[in-house]
Amino acid sequence: MRRLLAFASCLVGCYSPQPPAGAPCPDGACPDGLVCSPATQTCERRAVDAGAHDATPGDGRLADASIDAAIAVDAPTSGAILVQQKGRERIASSSLATTLDVPPVAGHTLVMIGGGPVAPLVGVSGGGIATWTRAAFSPVAANVEIWYGVTDGSSSTVTITAQSAASSLTMLVTEWSGIATTLALDGAAADAVQPGEATAGQIATTNAHDLVLFAVASFTPNTYGTLSGYTALTSLAGTQTGVSQVAWYREVTTTGTFAPSVSVTNSEWDACLVALELAP
Incomplete structure (x- = not known):
């Protein structure tokens, strides 16, 4: 059993x-x-x-x-990515062109930061952008302007045009991925020649995810301070033009009020501040 x-x-x-x-x-x-x-x-x-x-x-x-x-x-990551940048300056010219080292990608945003003393630019062209948009400008002294547009990738060369052939021109072109391709501008401000630090004033953003750009131009000689919380772009010393230019950027993920400022040793400055919405 x-x-x-x-x-x-x-x-x-x-x-x-x-x-x-x-x-x-x-x-x-x-x-x-x-x-x-x-x-x-x-x-x-x-x-x-x-x-x-x-x-x-x-x-x-x-x-x-x-x-x-x-x-x-x-999986792709979201946010703004600086793809490339190229700067140039020229004295006594009615226009100035710079060519990016690599052709831009269709759908990316090109941002031009630059200008010429006293008078605003006539316009910006090229870079595969049908119509450039001027987001902010301050032409009181050295002059600095911020323009942007969405490229179709057909051209690497961007040209700025001045009102006079005797202008000293400065420009920095940057390529970005991740910026909204329509209705990107979320805020802009500009100021010039005020006592104390260089500042464009303040902007209050309405979109939670933005790229904030801050630029200052000044007659030389001038020494700029540092800007905490922002990343510096390529600076232009003004050895040819007598106008130096600096710029910074910062990606923000909440709405808020932004008013960056930087110390300067020359009071003849212009500053611009722009917020561009990032793609969802």
Whole structure:
């Protein structure tokens, strides 16, 4: 009787209602309850596509996890990215052009920061942008202006045009990804020749995710201070033109009031402050 009970216990304990996974299936046939997985050529409870090379035989959950991880790695990140920048200056000219080192990407935003003393620019052209928008300008002394537009990628050269052939021109062109392609301007301010630090005043943004740009131009000689919380762009010393230019940027993720300022040693300065909305 004890032998019969032991034999019965073995039958109960050793029987599995599901056939074991992992056996080869070169002919594509598997026992009931299993399928031949293309990725491993073995009998599994779930088939895994042959493209999922990281799948683990016999465990569909691990296969799914490896696929999800690959998607997460390739997911794009949001926010503004400075792709490239190029600056130039020229004395006694009615126009000034600069060519980016790499052709801009269609859909990216180009921002031109620059100008010529006393008078505002006539306009900005090129860079694959049909119509440039002037976001802010201050032409009181050295003059600084901020223009922007969405490029179609057809041109790397941007040109600014002055009102006089005797102008000393300064320009910095930057390329950005992540900026909204329509209705991007979320705030702008400008000021000039005030006592104390150089500032454009303040802007109050209405969009939670913006790129804030702050630029100052001054007659030389001049020494600029540092600006905490912002990242500096390429500065132009004004060795040819007698006008030096500095600019900074900052990405913000909440609405608020922004009024950056920087110390200067020459009071003949102009400043601009602009906020551009980032793409959702």
